[in-house]
Amino acid sequence: MDPLKKKFSEKALAQFKELRAIIKEHGDTKVDETKLSQVLGGARGIKMMLWETSQLDATEGIRFRGYSIPELKKLLPGGPNGEPKPEGLFWLMLTGDVPTVDEVNWVTQQWHERAELPASVHTSLDALPADTHPMTQLVIGIMAMQSDSIFSRRYAEGMAKTDYWDATYEDTMNLIARLPRVAAYIYRRAFHGGKQIEADPSLDWSANYAHMLGIDNEDFYSLMRLYLTIHADHEGGNASAHTVSLVGSTLSDSYLSFAAGMNALAGPLHGLANQEVIKWIFEMIESLGTTTPTKEQIAQYVNDTLAQKKVIPGYGHAVLREPDPRFVAQRKFAEEYIKDSELIETVWKIFDVVPPILQGLGKVKNPWPNVDAHSGALLVHYGMKEYSYYTVLFGVSRALGVLAAGVWSRALGLPLERPKSVTMEWVKSFLEEK
Ligand code: CMX
Numbered sequence: 001m002d003p004l005k006k007k008f009s010e011k012a013l014a015q016f017k018e019l020r021a022i023i024k025e026h027g028d029t030k031v032d033e034t035k036l037s038q039v040l041g042g043a044r045g046i047k048m049m050l051w052e053t054s055q056l057d058a059t060e061g062i063r064f065r066g067y068s069i070p071e072l073k074k075l076l077p078g079g080p081n082g083e084p085k086p087e088g089l090f091w092l093m094l095t096g097d098v099p100t101v102d103e104v105n106w107v108t109q110q111w112h113e114r115a116e117l118p119a120s121v122h123t124s125l126d127a128l129p130a131d132t133h134p135m136t137q138l139v140i141g142i143m144a145m146q147s148d149s150i151f152s153r154r155y156a157e158g159m160a161k162t163d164y165w166d167a168t169y170e171d172t173m174n175l176i177a178r179l180p181r182v183a184a185y186i187y188r189r190a191f192h193g194g195k196q197i198e199a200d201p202s203l204d205w206s207a208n209y210a211h212m213l214g215i216d217n218e219d220f221y222s223l224m225r226l227y228l229t230i231h232a233d234h235e236g237g238n239a240s241a242h243t244v245s246l247v248g249s250t251l252s253d254s255y256l257s258f259a260a261g262m263n264a265l266a267g268p269l270h271g272l273a274n275q276e277v278i279k280w281i282f283e284m285i286e287s288l289g290t291t292t293p294t295k296e297q298i299a300q301y302v303n304d305t306l307a308q309k310k311v312i313p314g315y316g317h318a319v320l321r322e323p324d325p326r327f328v329a330q331r332k333f334a335e336e337y338i339k340d341s342e343l344i345e346t347v348w349k350i351f352d353v354v355p356p357i358l359q360g361l362g363k364v365k366n367p368w369p370n371v372d373a374h375s376g377a378l379l380v381h382y383g384m385k386e387y388s389y390y391t392v393l394f395g396v397s398r399a400l401g402v403l404a405a406g407v408w409s410r411a412l413g414l415p416l417e418r419p420k421s422v423t424m425e426w427v428k429s430f431l432e433e434k
Pocket of ligand 1 (some may be wrong): 313318
């Protein structure tokens with residue numbers, strides 16, 4: 001058994017027993033009461049799933065296995081400039097332990113060894129018009145690999161329930177290993193005439209992805225390490241993670257469930273917001289006729305956007321009530337690595353201008369920037385201007401958290417998800433009875 005699988009199996013077996021004992025002894029204990037506004041308002045705040053890999057606090061933001069982003073930057077083995085490697089975060093999310101440098105290098109090596117793509121990925125993608133949205137291409141690329149699922153094959157052969165996690169681990173490792181190749185293939189065929197770049201086995205997961213995209217720059221490698229770390233997980237209730245979990249609970253394999261989650265990430269209120277942010281900024285720059293808009297000009301543009309009954313992309317959150325620490329981490333990166341970027345200065349001016357305007361509307365619960373408010377300007381700085389691709393980067397990173405969580409779900413024997421829905425008729429008669 002490989003070292004990561006061994007470590008995981010020891011922890012998971014103990015936790016399985018613990019979970020069963022808790023359900024047996026405390027299963028009838030009430031956790032919360034649900035309000036009608038939650039039932040009718042997107043299930044905000046209803047505790048209804050177990051998710052081990054990370055937890056979100058409304059003011060503090062995300063913690064991965066208890067560690068904040070600044071703590072991860074200090075603790076996880078990193079690249080030459082110190083940005084943490086996502087390989088280490090994956091190990092941490094799966095086992096709960098901070099990995100050593102050797103353990104991180106082992107993950108990198110494993111992902112190189114498992115990265116070969118079946119020919120069906122290229123033939124499926126090549127059958128699509130090159131201008132098909134990159135997220136649609138990503139989902140089709142993932143689905144084209146599904147016939148390689150070890151879980152599905154072993155299930156058909158009659159696998160025991162106790163082996164589900166093992167097969168899911170194998171699918172997870174293979175899928176994460178392959179994703180940068182699928183994603184880079186999509187980028188190169190959509191925006192670089194199909195001229196593909198060979199993988200470089202001497203590079204880590206993030207740098208190799210950057211290399212295959214065609215951006216060989218040490219600082220961009222560092223940005224990719226940070227980017228692919230901070231987007232990896234945001235507890236279980238967000239739309240993409242929840243979708244992966246829901247679909248996985250039917251025992252659909254990692255390919256099927258991850259592809260489903262990517263369809264959720266492709267929505268503009270979720271992951272697609274990263275493309276919408278930069279599109280909105282470019283449109284503002286064009287409309288104002290300047291690459292250095294003043295705060296007054298930005299405020300006018302924000303108000304115009306709101307007057308058109310549109311949201312300000314990159315601002316607001318269903319859970320967070322403070323500036324997103326993932327925004328802050330990207331801002332720090334920009335301060336450290338990038339001097340004199342008009343676009344990044346504009347992102348920072350927007351950060352000064354938008355929150356008071358949204359606050360003034362009196363209905364927006366969180367006027368602060370989320371992760372998507374900053375990422376595009378960093379990517380543009382390093383030459384990646386094709387913003388319809390940005391959500392693919394988010395998706396590659398998100399695989400780490402949701403697939404690690406999927407291995408946990410199968411190891412803990414979590415059941416089919418099946419919450420209750422109600423009709424309007426039920427709501428009215430419930431209120432009458434009250
Ligand atoms: N601009 C304008 N209005 C906003 C707003 C924004 N950025 N954020 C929230 N609002 C509005 C809502 O549209 C809603 O209006 P109505 O009552 O007229 O429908 C009202 O404020 C209350 O919404 P809320 O409770 O504060 O926010 P929700 O939990 O319903 O929604 C989110 C959260 C993220 C969908 C919302 O803030 C939004 O649309 N933001 C812009 C899109 C975005 O950046 N999404 C990315 C989120 C992070 C990610 O998943 O990647």
